[in-house]
Amino acid sequence: MLERFKADQNEMVFVESKSLKKISKEILVKEGMRPSFAASVSEALVAADMRGADTHGASNLIQPYVDWIRNKKTNPDPILRKVQDFAAIANFDADNGLVTGFGKEAMNIAVDKAKKFGVGVVTIKNAGHSGAIGTHAMHAVEKDMIGMVMTAVNPIVVPTFGAEQRLGTNPIAVAAPAKNEADFLFDVATSTIAGGKAKLVELAGKKLGAYTIAEPNGEPIKDEVSLPDMTFEDVLFLPFGGTRDSGSHKGYGFAMIAEIMSGILSGCESLMINNSRDDPRGALNSHFFAAFNIAAFGDVEKFKTNMDQMLIKLKETKPSPGNNRVIYPGLLEREEEIFRIKNGIPIHKNLVEWLDSLSKQYGIEKIHRRRG
């Protein structure tokens, strides 16, 4: 993670992951969420925290999730309703529930289909927030499969050459198992920056990088810049690549792929047409999950050995000036996980206060701080 996304370390408190998971679940239940669903949501949130994906962890999302339940922007007791089920594929309606809570189940259905057919695909429509989609992709890796997840969300990104928001930050994640190396775990927004990260930059009082957002007329801003003083949802974000020359039309295309595979394939209108910002139910996202069964294609051990060879070759690449090493997607996440297993999860002291106040209100156990 770049420095600009990091909060001031003096303001962070280290907490136990088990305790964060427990209190997140209990608060969601007290707010009206079905206990089994609250457990799934909390598990996915804290898995993201453990990998350092703070934007998608409980550390950043438990407060908005509580807000959304209170404002009826998400259904706290959703049913994953089957719309289609045909051999290796299935399509579901999420009943406006958080896919943070349905992600593991969806990937496990894709995995079960991949066991039978070599590949399995699940789409979900009418869904809430996705959580960290890389976390869902990793559930395929646990079963020696490649996991792929995409999400279509509300538009805040301009297409290349455009001056109006048309695309979501539509993330794409792919995860694949290695042998001794960290598993490959790629999980990115197709915008230059994820919405949650842009908010973290703002909170930390820092600047966005070059080519992250556009002027109101659509021109890419080539310098570091503060978030403009306007409603966050109205800022014109750029597709990754930033400009046509360095490939923004490709970032734009990948955002469209997520829109098509998640939104249109699952039977929604595109969020460009049916923008849920105006919908009182809140986000109406859609999702795509695929599992590829490595054993159906060939030998799993050979696959993992070849993954290790490739990942080591990448790690050992001579770095360019100013960089001390080359990394691959999943390496920092694994390193952070090892660190956090030992040291706990850093969360902002304001969040600790908020959690403590809810603990008192609901009469539940306070979150465990690590000893300093």
Next chain:
Amino acid sequence: MLERFKADQNEMVFVESKSLKKISKEILVKEGMRPSFAASVSEALVAADMRGADTHGASNLIQPYVDWIRNKKTNPDPILRKVQDFAAIANFDADNGLVTGFGKEAMNIAVDKAKKFGVGVVTIKNAGHSGAIGTHAMHAVEKDMIGMVMTAVNPIVVPTFGAEQRLGTNPIAVAAPAKNEADFLFDVATSTIAGGKAKLVELAGKKLGAYTIAEPNGEPIKDEVSLPDMTFEDVLFLPFGGTRDSGSHKGYGFAMIAEIMSGILSGCESLMINNSRDDPRGALNSHFFAAFNIAAFGDVEKFKTNMDQMLIKLKETKPSPGNNRVIYPGLLEREEEIFRIKNGIPIHKNLVEWLDSLSKQYGIEKIHRRRG
């Protein structure tokens, strides 16, 4: 296509597509290719020409393909040998044949599996050049499916923060059917520029865009630049995104996805390990094909109507200053196809001369020029 890729129009001759297909096939046969395979190769090449993908058309590839047959860098009589076949997936060995010629067959196998199972996946290892992978993806669209194709090729791209070539230009293509709009057709290199396009820029005596290549020490070059005076295969190309700030780590990640889904899943070592530049047989690429059967997920007509709505919304986006319109992947390709159906395919006069000389040598019919 950007201006820098266009050859001087005075040096171009318009020819009939049927005639270009016929002569390409006949030359490949005379050079030793099996007639049925030569027909498939020529069909795919000219389909790319028709869409304006000149780098991957006969206009740019028939000469190197003849060279590769003569230098035994490709097998002119290859058998697509089944390695694995399990329900919705299959894995093949291409016997070092051009996937330009096997692409339609591979996608049709994926399509047949998707008819039965909702999704079909085919991987191919030990293969030659891919041709325009978007052309293969479009064979799924003809059957009302979404097509996805990826390819892993020899490394010429540096990873983000790196100073050594580790990744191919590994292209990814996705195609999806629209109703009245041009079909969605996304087909890009995961490097800032495709190798073939860089060569065209050089031929046209023009410059590469900003953030296309790196200095020999790995530093991204931020200005327009001529190709350095060195072996093309030794130039350090950048992943698309160009720099970390504008998202090169995402271009790098997508290149790895193509490497994993094509190369490692099909049972090859990664080309990072087993670089075929040193292999006398020439390219040993690998490929991934997937077809997603829209009818299994929901209603095909609704899908296409929703596609149209989205594509029209994109086309009608207000452009940013200096741009006269917003386009979507597939729109220019369709417009070029309509133009070329009417006017023929522009090919360089030097290529016409070369074709004429081979026609004479082999006693086959000369290529048909369009009337001026």
